[in-house]
Amino acid sequence: MTFATKILQNTTRKVIDKYPLYVPKSGTFPKGFQVGSIASGVKKNNALDLGIIINTNKSRPSSAAAVFTTNKFKAAPVLTSKNVLDSTNGVAINAIVVNSGCANSVTGELGMQDAKEMIDIVNEQLGDKTSPSTLVMSTGVIGQRLQMNKISEGIKKIFQENKFGSDFTSWLNISKSICTTDTFPKLVTSKFKLLNGKEYTLTGLAKGAGMICPNMATLLGFIVTDLPIESKTLQKMLRHSTSRSFNCISVDGDMSTNDTICMIANGAVDTPEINENSQEFKQVQDQVTEFAQRLAQLVVRDGEGSTKFVTVNVKNSYSFEDAKIIAESISNSMLVKTALYGQDANWGRILCAIGYAKLNDLKSLNVDKINVSFIATDNSEPRELKLIVNGVPQLNIDEERASEILALNDLEVLVNLGTGKEEAQFWTCDLSHEYVTINGDYRS
Amino acid sequence: MTFATKILQNTTRKVIDKYPLYVPKSGTFPKGFQVGSIASGVKKNNALDLGIIINTNKSRPSSAAAVFTTNKFKAAPVLTSKNVLDSTNGVAINAIVVNSGCANSVTGELGMQDAKEMIDIVNEQLGDKTSPSTLVMSTGVIGQRLQMNKISEGIKKIFQENKFGSDFTSWLNISKSICTTDTFPKLVTSKFKLLNGKEYTLTGLAKGAGMICPNMATLLGFIVTDLPIESKTLQKMLRHSTSRSFNCISVDGDMSTNDTICMIANGAVDTPEINENSQEFKQVQDQVTEFAQRLAQLVVRDGEGSTKFVTVNVKNSYSFEDAKIIAESISNSMLVKTALYGQDANWGRILCAIGYAKLNDLKSLNVDKINVSFIATDNSEPRELKLIVNGVPQLNIDEERASEILALNDLEVLVNLGTGKEEAQFWTCDLSHEYVTINGDYRS
Incomplete structure (x- = not known):
């Protein structure tokens, strides 16, 4: 595993x-x-x-x-x-x-x-x-x-x-x-x-x-x-x-x-x-x-059925607009949202959502400069769990620490684009069974 | 109710x-x-x-x-x-x-x-x-x-x-x-x-x-x-x-x-x-x-966890591109997908997804001309269940017939924009508890 x-x-x-x-x-x-x-x-x-x-x-x-x-x-x-x-x-x-x-x-x-x-x-x-x-x-x-x-x-x-x-x-x-x-x-x-x-x-x-x-x-x-x-x-x-x-x-x-x-x-x-x-x-x-x-x-x-509050922080972007588009793409991805619900440090889904974001300027994204981390929002250390460093997935990650961070109700996804100085934040929640129940099940 | x-x-x-x-x-x-x-x-x-x-x-x-x-x-x-x-x-x-x-x-x-x-x-x-x-x-x-x-x-x-x-x-x-x-x-x-x-x-x-x-x-x-x-x-x-x-x-x-x-x-x-x-x-x-x-x-x-196969058919659009953008917006909406799972004839969510689609041309959408129906894909009659006629929600719908159509594994959402002659189709599935389980739960 x-x-x-x-x-x-x-x-x-x-x-x-x-x-x-x-x-x-x-x-x-x-x-x-x-x-x-x-x-x-x-x-x-x-x-x-x-x-x-x-x-x-x-x-x-x-x-x-x-x-x-x-x-x-x-x-x-x-x-x-x-x-x-x-x-x-x-x-x-x-x-x-x-x-x-x-x-x-x-x-x-x-x-x-x-x-x-x-x-x-x-x-x-x-x-x-x-x-x-x-x-x-x-x-x-x-x-x-x-x-x-x-x-x-x-x-x-x-x-x-x-x-x-x-x-x-x-x-x-x-x-x-x-x-x-x-x-x-x-x-x-x-x-x-x-x-x-x-x-x-x-x-x-x-x-x-x-x-x-x-x-x-x-x-x-x-x-x-x-x-x-x-x-x-x-x-x-x-x-x-x-x-x-x-x-x-x-x-x-x-x-x-x-x-x-x-x-x-x-x-x-x-x-x-x-x-x-x-x-x-x-x-x-x-x-x-x-x-x-x-x-x-x-x-x-208060997101329906949500169990997690997630801050998506996109930093060092060539433009504010593209930082926001990337943050939004990650925040809206059903695959990212279910992975968060599953407490799965799924950097592949985050990368995927970054990759299909419809950017205004190609200068905002450089595949070899991207860094993705999870950040603990309590006071525990180390705060940052690096998933991708300069475009390279980190394969030897401290699993115990990953589990601790992903179990938090509040956490942060940090994306460092390394292409400029602009930044944008988005706030999202996970996608749970309860969401499907609320929106799909019988209501009178 | x-x-x-x-x-x-x-x-x-x-x-x-x-x-x-x-x-x-x-x-x-x-x-x-x-x-x-x-x-x-x-x-x-x-x-x-x-x-x-x-x-x-x-x-x-x-x-x-x-x-x-x-x-x-x-x-x-x-x-x-x-x-x-x-x-x-x-x-x-x-x-x-x-x-x-x-x-x-x-x-x-x-x-x-x-x-x-x-x-x-x-x-x-x-x-x-x-x-x-x-x-x-x-x-x-x-x-x-x-x-x-x-x-x-x-x-x-x-x-x-x-x-x-x-x-x-x-x-x-x-x-x-x-x-x-x-x-x-x-x-x-x-x-x-x-x-x-x-x-x-x-x-x-x-x-x-x-x-x-x-x-x-x-x-x-x-x-x-x-x-x-x-x-x-x-x-x-x-x-x-x-x-x-x-x-x-x-x-x-x-x-x-x-x-x-x-x-x-x-x-x-x-x-x-x-x-x-x-x-x-x-x-x-x-x-x-x-x-x-x-x-x-x-x-x-074979959509993960899906229980329904839904054809979204957007007809009589001013442009093919906008017909496709509207079909895609409906097909990707989590609220539409959960409503389909819940077998809920939720025209409000469909209308909402049409309304926030990012169209290329304002001529493609005229609020007073839009028609939305569910279409039965088996051979039962009447095939068409009208939800919105010329922008007006139909409040006295045959509930029994609605239930029959929504219980089908295959069904069609028909949107008639009434603004032109182009059309586009999208195929989508519902969003179920099983989807969340597959993508959020423990996998080894």
């Missing part, structure tokens, strides 16, 4: 309960935002399925930005929210309304009317009847119309019974209200200081990696901050951050009709607005990117 | 024994070819692992052509055979030697020497020491060198003990000798007549859809015929046929370092050579394409 065929026989590969690991128990949240959620009745079992985020800061207009799915079939709320952002240039958006249980996708003109109606009801409740100041998102079953009577009543109840709050429970509840088959709600909050010494807060919620019958995974992400950011700058920054976070994750490589990441900056912390020329621009962009990565990684951690 | 959530609970989805279904029990073969195979000892259990096809027709020089993997990591036999074809222009190739058990891939300069040596030994045995008249292929474990002592001895034995034959058993044995984890050998033979009234024969062998640790699937295909075809015409014809057969199949979407389809036409049936200007050119090309499709489809039928 060679090294490469070695798989740990006696390790458990059970899907663990992720809720206690990844859901916070407290948090502080950005100034000037209130959130409310309710069980509208669209979802069964009286589960939370409708949420609203409102901006209460009136000292200056907020800025909003969004990145939408590139799927050619875009759901009604995607098209509707895009219209709102286009017509307002992302200025003075004061609410986001989101429902789960029904994606309002492939619903034609009536679906567009429903999405618009959700916005109108929120605007009416906000006393903001004239301006289109609300964004709308939906996730859940596709091809079915929204039960607008329940949605409408739910929205009104949130306002009329004042279910809004800014405490931890309110934020946790709204993060629950956007879940579909997620096994845990995804809520992240983080404080940061700029050079001016002032403290700001970023809070984000996400859902994803869950498919709800008869549907595909939908990825939704909402980020809010009390830092003032100019709206065009915010759009640019969110695009940059998304291309390095939510667009660098792979569960099954499928992209939905509803995928949306949106962000509101309300400037409730009263400091000068950040724009592209600000001294703090780069710091803020890095902060938002790192924050978006934390949120996106939670989606991978 | 809506239609779309309906899955048959009580149907078996066991992996069936495919050998008796797809392996012929007799056959007649092209004139002027002899084949021999042997257990060289590279594979354990005394299994056949080395085969040679020789052209014995001396009345005119043969023509050969090949289509190789586009993976950037090409195995030594791929590079070596490519050199042979380049230096001979595909003229007078008289043998193909192929081994299984070791892919001679990622083996560097020494691997190149080994591949060359395999050719040299065959040429020597053929008494053909000067010309590089032999092609070489390998499949199996990567990153390991060939055991050249066993290979060398095996090749000599095939010649010295005259293990060549042109009967059914000889052809069946060589098709067995190229298998790795295939569950059945893939051998197809077919006669056809041209306008001249003469009869010709096509015979093909293939292996694929099996991964051997620590490896990826390798696809090998060999086609021989006694029709005379000019070598440049043969190369063009094989490329055309491969792009409509072996390049239109999906098991897991991964492409190996060794994938090769090659063809030899020896002209043992003494009629004028076919070239691009021949009256019969189109007929021959269609014949070869259809034949290559039959062979390629066997690879999908």
Whole structure:
């Protein structure tokens, strides 16, 4: 039995309960935002399925930005929210309304009317009847119309019974209200200081990696901050951050009709607005990117049936684009994903996925310069297990150490292309029996 | 429970024994070819692992052509055979030697020497020491060198003990000798007549859809015929046929370092050579394409752990390329494949895969013109089960009929784009628990 065929026989590969690991128990949240959620009745079992985020800061207009799915079939709320952002240039958006249980996708003109109606009801409740100041998102079953009577009543109840709050429970509840088959709600909050010494807060919620019958995974992400950011700058920054976070994750490589990441900056912390020329621009962009990565990684951690969280790190590439294409190719390979599930140090499958990646520039890949390693992400030594060195497979590898690293829930695949100085990361999970069960077996 | 959530609970989805279904029990073969195979000892259990096809027709020089993997990591036999074809222009190739058990891939300069040596030994045995008249292929474990002592001895034995034959058993044995984890050998033979009234024969062998640790699937295909075809015409014809057969199949979407389809036409049936200007050119090309499709489809039928054989038929497209890209996107989608395994008429996942296909031309897709159906491939009626009509999901579908069609081992997904007149087909299989077991579980 060679090294490469070695798989740990006696390790458990059970899907663990992720809720206690990844859901916070407290948090502080950005100034000037209130959130409310309710069980509208669209979802069964009286589960939370409708949420609203409102901006209460009136000292200056907020800025909003969004990145939408590139799927050619875009759901009604995607098209509707895009219209709102286009017509307002992302200025003075004061609410986001989101429902789960029904994606309002492939619903034609009536679906567009429903999405618009959700916005109108929120605007009416906000006393903001004239301006289109609300964004709308939906996730859940596709091809079915929204039960607008329940949605409408739910929205009104949130306002009329004042279910809004800014405490931890309110934020946790709204993060629950956007879940579909997620096994845990995804809520992240983080404080940061700029050079001016002032403290700001970023809070984000996400859902994803869950498919709800008869549907595909939908990825939704909402980020809010009390830092003032100019709206065009915010759009640019969110695009940059998304291309390095939510667009660098792979569960099954499928992209939905509803995928949306949106962000509101309300400037409730009263400091000068950040724009592209600000001294703090780069710091803020890095902060938002790192924050978006934390949120996106939670989606991978909740990958259906997954037992491993794997960082694919492609370094020293001739171009960033090709580093990302290679990282994506490895991350989406069914053979790599099953090998990871099997705890098999299968460098052949990794090399194969690198080799068929459709690169933009041949200079990015040189067969004789490539290095591939597994990296332990705990503190054990040696951290690096070299599989391929300068294009040559290493045949005498420490099998015991290989077994230890591959048994970890978190690990890293490091690819050093040796062709330049650019790098990209992707985050992926393994492909398990449980994935097939969730997506192929009987669902009612 | 809506239609779309309906899955048959009580149907078996066991992996069936495919050998008796797809392996012929007799056959007649092209004139002027002899084949021999042997257990060289590279594979354990005394299994056949080395085969040679020789052209014995001396009345005119043969023509050969090949289509190789586009993976950037090409195995030594791929590079070596490519050199042979380049230096001979595909003229007078008289043998193909192929081994299984070791892919001679990622083996560097020494691997190149080994591949060359395999050719040299065959040429020597053929008494053909000067010309590089032999092609070489390998499949199996990567990153390991060939055991050249066993290979060398095996090749000599095939010649010295005259293990060549042109009967059914000889052809069946060589098709067995190229298998790795295939569950059945893939051998197809077919006669056809041209306008001249003469009869010709096509015979093909293939292996694929099996991964051997620590490896990826390798696809090998060999086609021989006694029709005379000019070598440049043969190369063009094989490329055309491969792009409509072996390049239109999906098991897991991964492409190996060794994938090769090659063809030899020896002209043992003494009629004028076919070239691009021949009256019969189109007929021959269609014949070869259809034949290559039959062979390629066997690879999908042997898809690891698969329980279903699914034809994805994209019709009425603005362009052939985009029809193929859409067919491929559907065929590779893990969500579509698990839904097929689950016998779930999940039009949402199909639509999703169409929507994220990276098309060349926006004219190919019009959201309001798309039709998606399942088609029964047995003779039961009604054959067509409409899921989406002109972009509108059909919510009142005959559930009983849906269950019947989805329970079939063979079925068709029909996508009518309604944007043009081009069409493309892909053949795919489902993604099962068994696939994860084969590729993720313990292997020794």
